[in-house]
Amino acid sequence: MLRLDGLTRRFSDTLAVDDVSFEVPDGQLVGFVGGNGAGKTTTMRMVMGVLAASDGSVRWDDRDVTARDRREFGYLPEERGLYPKQPVIDQLVYLAQLHGISRSGAHRRATELLARFGLGERAKDKLETLSLGNQQRVQVMAAVISRPKMLVLDEPFSGLDPAAVDDMVGLLREFTAARVPVLFSSHQLDLVERLCDRIVILSHGRLVANGAAEELRRSGPIRHRLVTGTDAGWVRDLDWLRIVDVAGNTAIVQLAAESDTDRLLAEAMGRGPVRELAELVPSVADIYREVTAEAGV
Amino acid sequence: MTAGTTEIATRSVWRLVAAREVAVKLRDRNFLVSTALMLVLVVAAIGIQFAFSGHTETKKIAVQGPAGSSIVASASAMAKEADAKLKLQPVRATSATAVEHRVTAGKADAGLLRAGDGWRLVGKTSRNSQLATYLGQAVQQDVVRRNAAAAGTTLADLQHGAGLSYDLLQPGGDDEGTARAGGVVFGMLFYLAALLFGMAIANSVVEEKQNRIVEIIASAIPLRQLLIGKIVGNTVLALGQVVLLSLVGVGGLLVTDNADLLDHLAPGIGWFVPFFLVGFLALAALWAVVGALATRSEDVQSTSAPMTALVAIVFFAGILSTGAIQVILSFVPIFSTIAMPARILSGDTAWWDPLLSLVIALVGAYGILRLAERMYRRALLQTSHKMSFRQALRAATD
Numbered sequence: 199m200l201r202l203d204g205l206t207r208r209f210s211d212t213l214a215v216d217d218v219s220f221e222v223p224d225g226q227l228v229g230f231v232g233g234n235g236a237g238k239t240t241t242m243r244m245v246m247g248v249l250a251a252s253d254g255s256v257r258w259d260d261r262d263v264t265a266r267d268r269r270e271f272g273y274l275p276e277e278r279g280l281y282p283k284q285p286v287i288d289q290l291v292y293l294a295q296l297h298g299i300s301r302s303g304a305h306r307r308a309t310e311l312l313a314r315f316g317l318g319e320r321a322k323d324k325l326e327t328l329s330l331g332n333q334q335r336v337q338v339m340a341a342v343i344s345r346p347k348m349l350v351l352d353e354p355f356s357g358l359d360p361a362a363v364d365d366m367v368g369l370l371r372e373f374t375a376a377r378v379p380v381l382f383s384s385h386q387l388d389l390v391e392r393l394c395d396r397i398v399i400l401s402h403g404r405l406v407a408n409g410a411a412e413e414l415r416r417s418g419p420i421r422h423r424l425v426t427g428t429d430a431g432w433v434r435d436l437d438w439l440r441i442v443d444v445a446g447n448t449a450i451v452q453l454a455a456e457s458d459t460d461r462l463l464a465e466a467m468g469r470g471p472v473r474e475l476a477e478l479v480p481s482v483a484d485i486y487r488e489v490t491a492e493a494g495v
Numbered sequence: 496m497t498a499g500t501t502e503i504a505t506r507s508v509w510r511l512v513a514a515r516e517v518a519v520k521l522r523d524r525n526f527l528v529s530t531a532l533m534l535v536l537v538v539a540a541i542g543i544q545f546a547f548s549g550h551t552e553t554k555k556i557a558v559q560g561p562a563g564s565s566i567v568a569s570a571s572a573m574a575k576e577a578d579a580k581l582k583l584q585p586v587r588a589t590s591a592t593a594v595e596h597r598v599t600a601g602k603a604d605a606g607l608l609r610a611g612d613g614w615r616l617v618g619k620t621s622r623n624s625q626l627a628t629y630l631g632q633a634v635q636q637d638v639v640r641r642n643a644a645a646a647g648t649t650l651a652d653l654q655h656g657a658g659l660s661y662d663l664l665q666p667g668g669d670d671e672g673t674a675r676a677g678g679v680v681f682g683m684l685f686y687l688a689a690l691l692f693g694m695a696i697a698n699s700v701v702e703e704k705q706n707r708i709v710e711i712i713a714s715a716i717p718l719r720q721l722l723i724g725k726i727v728g729n730t731v732l733a734l735g736q737v738v739l740l741s742l743v744g745v746g747g748l749l750v751t752d753n754a755d756l757l758d759h760l761a762p763g764i765g766w767f768v769p770f771f772l773v774g775f776l777a778l779a780a781l782w783a784v785v786g787a788l789a790t791r792s793e794d795v796q797s798t799s800a801p802m803t804a805l806v807a808i809v810f811f812a813g814i815l816s817t818g819a820i821q822v823i824l825s826f827v828p829i830f831s832t833i834a835m836p837a838r839i840l841s842g843d844t845a846w847w848d849p850l851l852s853l854v855i856a857l858v859g860a861y862g863i864l865r866l867a868e869r870m871y872r873r874a875l876l877q878t879s880h881k882m883s884f885r886q887a888l889r890a891a892t893d
Contacts, residue, residue, distance in 0.1 A: 248710045248714055249876065269714075269715050275710040279706030279707050279708060280708050281702070281703075281706065281708065292511065293715070296508060296511060296716050298505075
């Protein structure tokens with residue numbers, strides 16, 4: 199398990215990452231979300247030891263992370279690029295060897311990964327001759343080739359076509375199935391919501407939300423939509439709920455308690471036909487907008 | 496994997512880096528072409544020298560009668576004895592006018608004519624001092640022989656006791672030119688290697704920085720290992736190239752019958768190799784800093800300026816300095832790479848001079864390496880803007 203403990207980074211007089219603490223439990227996929235300049239990349243670089251922390255610590259299995267641990271981490275940096283003029287397989291083998299894998303083992307694993315991503319026949323081609331999407335695939339392979347015990351991926355899905363996204367998801371699931379903790383950042387909130395066990399939201403260097411997707415969505419007030427056969431204006435008269443919006447036969451309301459749902463339904467049925475009464479669970483995107491807006495001011 | 500094996504693997508991971516540097520370079524067409532070109536240059540230089548030194552020139556001298564022919568023949572014999580690579584061939588003409596005609600028409604290189612009691616040498620547009628020397632000697636000898644016969648004596652009697660031998664009390668002065676030339680060649684080799692491989696190191700560092708692959712590498716292995724690997728890999732390549740060029744050069748000297756020259760150069764070459772190695776190591780570390788200071792390969796042009804200047808100063812100071820300045824430079828790290836072998840070639844060193852200088856160079860190189868490592872480390876992961884040597888130095892000494 200990876201744990202960030204009060205991680206802080208100052209660049210001269212700006213605070214890029216401010217006292218950030220969260221966990222990436224074994225076998226869980228943690229989505230790291232935040233706008234540009236929120237501090238995601240800086241945080242990930244500190245996790246990887248590429249950047250020194252001004253304060254706080256990175257812990258691995260309840261002790262300070264060491265260079266030896268990091269050698270067994272897989273890392274996909276924000277800005278892509280390997281050696282453009284070197285054959286694909288050569289650089290994959292080289293990077294795996296730097297991570298301590300034997301030459302023959304690295305070669306076997308590289309061949310396997312290239313075949314899996316449909317690049318088996320391009321193994322001996324120079325990287326620069328590949329399309330950008332395929333270069334991105336090679337970059338991902340470089341991050342996972344050493345069978346890391348922890349994965350840190352900065353925007354792994356950017357630049358991937360839908361098929362490659364599915365490949366990537368399959369690959370990440372293999373790692374989490376093997377109890378490897380995976381931390382990845384993304385702008386694609388729908389993807390994060392669909393994939394992640396946990397979500398961490400960063401805004402202006404500060405952590406503004408952290409939890410399981412379901413947990414986050416339920417953390418806010420629950421809203422309901424009521425669609426009636428006639429005009430729904432009468433809900434304005436109820437003093438035990440809060441009106442969010444009423445238009446024609448549709449009302450969106452916020453209830454104080456779960457049990458108020460039945461009360462609302464009974465009230466509505468007493469006044470005429472009811473077409474729909476549904477719970478509105480906010481999406482991660484809604485949550486994101488809400489928490490970053492709060493933190494922004 | 497146990498902790499122990501990881502530890503060892505981390506400490507020797509520079510070998511992987513060095514092996515990659517060498518493998519990539521050996522497959523780089525530019526590198527192969529430039530190496531081949533240098534070999535061609537060395538072979539051509541030796542060939543030209545051979546052509547000039549080994550070729551005997553034949554000059555045709557137009558003469559009027561047998562007396563002229565015999566003077567030309569004895570002048571040719573004298574030139575041969577003096578190893579002048581000059582052969583004179585008499586060409587008979589019927590009259591003095593015919594002789595001059597041949598010279599003006601370019602059919603003879605010069606004409607030898609009787610002029611009253613003496614002789615007259617005619618040329619076309621310019622004088623040839625070699626012809627004048629040997630023909631003059633031959634005329635003089637011929638006339639003295641005739642006059643001696645007329646006086647009832649012989650040439651040998653007249654010349655009795657006129658012998659002069661010329662011995663050197665401290666021979667070796669003739670080799671001064673060889674020593675100078677040898678010093679220039681060593682200087683040139685080091686200069687080229689320091690510049691070409693230096694740029695290669697800087698570019699290889701900035702390539703990794705620009706592509707951000709350095710972030711992957713930095714998270715996998717200590718940066719010191721990366722730096723050592725790059726320096727070792729490129730030093731091996733540079734030394735290999737220099738050894739290759741030297742072998743071809745030495746082979747050329749043997750083929751062209753210049754083995755005696757080799758005797759003078761051998762100690763210089765022997766010492767040049769360790770000096771080259773130590774000097775190159777120190778410069779290689781600084782070149783790595785040049786690469787780390789840049790953020791894109793275009794920046795290397797400007798970040799390398801102090802290094803190209805340093806390398807040029809080392810080169811020119813090494814080949815041009817003389818006397819006390821040369822002696823001082825031969826003990827200054829990096830400068831000694833060229834200055835000390837040059838001094839060894841000119842033969843004015845005691846046995847301990849090169850040894851002491853090498854020890855100083857080693858200590859200097861170690862110091863430079865340590866400082867360069869800190870600068871490299873500070874600059875390498877600083878990707879937002881280009882840094883200067885001064886900024887990196889300040890960051891490294893903080």
